[in-house]
Amino acid sequence: MNTDKQLFTVSIYTENNIGLLNRISAIFQRRHINIESLNTSPSEIEGVSRFTIVVNITEEHVKKIIGQIEKQVEVIKAYYHNDEDTIYQESCIFKMKSDLLFEERQIQNIIKDSNARIVTVNKEFFVIEKSGRKEEVDLIYKELKSFGILQFTRSGRISVSKQPMEISQMLAAFN
Template sequence: MSTEKQLFTISVYTENNIGLLNRISAIFQRRHINIESLNISPSEIEGIAKFTIVVNMTVENVKKIIGQIEKQVEVIKAYYHNDDETIYQISGLFKIKSELLFEEPQIQNIIKESNARIVTVNKEFFVLEKSGKKEEVVALYDQLSVFGIMQYTRSGRVAITKEEMKISALLETYNNN
């Protein structure tokens, strides 16, 4: 078994109950595992939430974590996948002084080359949005920081698997019980 750490995307399908986030994060905290990214959203099944958690750990430890997560009453099923098995994106928002858009021609080139899009423009500022891999969003941040960024934020990972997941069939049997 490999003792090498790697990034894993953990998908947890669950009823969306109060307090579950605390209990799931406590599982990682007890093992001293840092959560790199966390996103909670509706899933493809009505009434079922999907937690997308990114962690850097060994295969052996991610299997143990999955077991702990699945012991939570509200959790229907948890899966883990490496980066090669998923299609994923993050999104970053950048707030920048509007004058730079007109006074710094390099800014327009950066926007075009990075495939970022302008979300809004007013007299004081404009907002850029960039979706892609974390490295792409960070690279845009590095390029724009030279000119000054008023505000910046980045989302957690959203991911789907390349292979079909049997969660829909599993949930049908879950809902019929």
């Protein structure tokens, strides 16, 4: 068993119940594990939510955590994958002063070179959206920072596994 820490994407399929996020995050907190990113959304199954949590831990720890998470009544199934087993993206948006767009040619080059897109422009500000790997988001942030970012936010990781998780078949068997 590999005892080196690495990034794992934990996918948790759940009923959508109040308080579940607190109980799941407490499982990580009790073990002093920092959550690198967290995303919740509807899943591919109607009425079922999906938590996508990224943690930097050993495989042994992630297996124990999956076991603890699955003990929660509302949890249908939990999975973990390393980066090689997933296809993932992050998104971010930047709000910048509008005059930069017209006065700083370099800004237009950064947007074009990074495959970002302009979402809106008005007299006071413009908004850029970028989706990609964490490294791509980090790079455009670094490039735009020197021009003065008014606001910045990024999403948690969203991902799909390369291998089927077969949650739909599992649920069909229950019904």
